[in-house]
Amino acid sequence: MVSSWREFWDRDTPIYVNARHKARHYAGLAEEIAALVPHPGAVVLDHGCGEALSADRVAESCGRLLLCDASPRQRDALGQRFAASPTIAILSPDDVAALPAASLDLVVANSLAQYLTVSELDACLRDWRRLLKPGGRLVLADVIPPQLGAVADATALLAFARREGFLVAAAVGLVRTLFSDYRALRRTLGLARSDEAAMLARLRETGFRAERLPRNLGHNQGRMAFSAWA
Template structure:
């Protein structure tokens, strides 16, 4: 089993319904805070089940075509009647007009991508964002973080959210789950701040690290990429 197969099924990554609800609510509020206009067109790439995400702007939850059809079907069932939300695949995103999106959010996904897949996603994002748009890369795992650090962050979140007992039981289940086995065998992609800055710059973005990470884990990182204008075009305009 690989990450693609793992996420294409019901997974025990959440310790209970309260954990899932509070997690999505927290991330949703973080994303809503990034939306600058009620008319903004927002792409939530790799959105998962996207519970509670109904803020301002037109939301486009996107899931890779080659994985998570189960989740995609659930999203369509949940949001099919909402005219402001469209569930799209990667192929659908590729067909969107260039420079048509105001905000692209990629949260807690980069760790499951190969470097080539990550570079392709950055290029796609650069093509689809407006000149005034932003790319948000959330939950980037730095090289020095360990599973123990993640566990401590979860337990702290659980203590505040009132699901500590189920979190402890969930961590025990995870210790014997496919998630741990795949993490040990396949690993998670981890990047330093300098590496993310270089990758964003190479893809045509002006990068900066956000003050805080999206979600509950302060040991991970979030970055903002703003499209860099075409210098050749600017030079030609000046001449």
């Protein structure tokens, strides 16, 4: 039994019900991130990137793509996957913190905030604000509002699975998740949540100009995304 979210994400997880689910998740997310890139020469950071299976699609739209994940296992896999790409670099969180100020045009942090403590998220916000160029943009996505529960997440997954052709696998996967470490950790550690006003206030306190986006990144539109400018 794992004891922390970081330990959970450093191994195989039951989050993706099959290979198609994982592939379609990352392909769709890459298209959404690519659409956020402000210009072809932009330096982009995907913080908390996970497996980033389609990161090469994002790299096509920018000058340099930095992929950051806290999991050493994920970083090793990313390094092997994108070893032949000269415009993709793999970083640890400490590597990100050591980047020079005003060196990034876009930071995307999708499905990250819910796994961080208050102090960890605040530290990330300060780092991202320092690293963004004047006018640079942070997109903080998949933020969970207080009222959203596991049933809503399951409903959103089933709708996505129906569209993408893995509905049966998704139904089986949801049952498997009931008995997994993910459900146990969600019960014991919980997921960090924030309402819209509190997250906007937090971003503004860090020095950003911020607003909620009309759509979240990814399939779960019960969750929220925020755009913030340095």
